[in-house]
Amino acid sequence: MGQLLEALKGIAIPSSAEQVVREADVAYSKRAETASYIDHLEVKIKNLEAELEQLRADKGIPKEGGGLEFDSHKGIYHESSTGLNYCPKCLADKKRSPLKVERHGWQCGVCGSWYGNPDNPPRVISRGPRGPKGWMGA
Numbered sequence: 001m002g003q004l005l006e007a008l009k010g011i012a013i014p015s016s017a018e019q020v021v022r023e024a025d026v027a028y029s030k031r032a033e034t035a036s037y038i039d040h041l042e043v044k045i046k047n048l049e050a051e052l053e054q055l056r057a058d059k060g061i062p063k064e065g066g067g068l069e070f071d072s073h074k075g076i077y078h079e080s081s082t083g084l085n086y087c088p089k090c091l092a093d094k095k096r097s098p099l100k101v102e103r104h105g106w107q108c109g110v111c112g113s114w115y116g117n118p119d120n121p122p123r124v125i126s127r128g129p130r131g132p133k134g135w136m137g138a
């Protein structure tokens, strides 16, 4: 499935528009032969995106999830176009909350959820073994 169709998933669009989106998707993925054709399609896509925004606004469908990929390793959503990470908990709640980068993970400024970075876990603070002066040796 192409990017545009994927973005339009779940939204009822006129079949005429869907056909255009399909064609645009195919042409886009094949890097259409001529630049002018691409320009032509880009104008079409822009128009469709504007139309899509309008449709979404009309139906109250937020933009959540669009352009985001779930990183199953880190457990958070990533947007490659901006490099930002997003809170999966907020996304489930139809909110798009970018995560703040912390030393050992990411924190959501909206719901406060914290997501640890599996590639950079915090060092476990060890208090060391209890010596003879421990609680029993007092």
Ligand SMILES: [Zn+2]
Pocket: 087, 088, 089, 090, 097, 108, 109, 110, 111, 112, 113
């Ligand atoms: Zn959140």
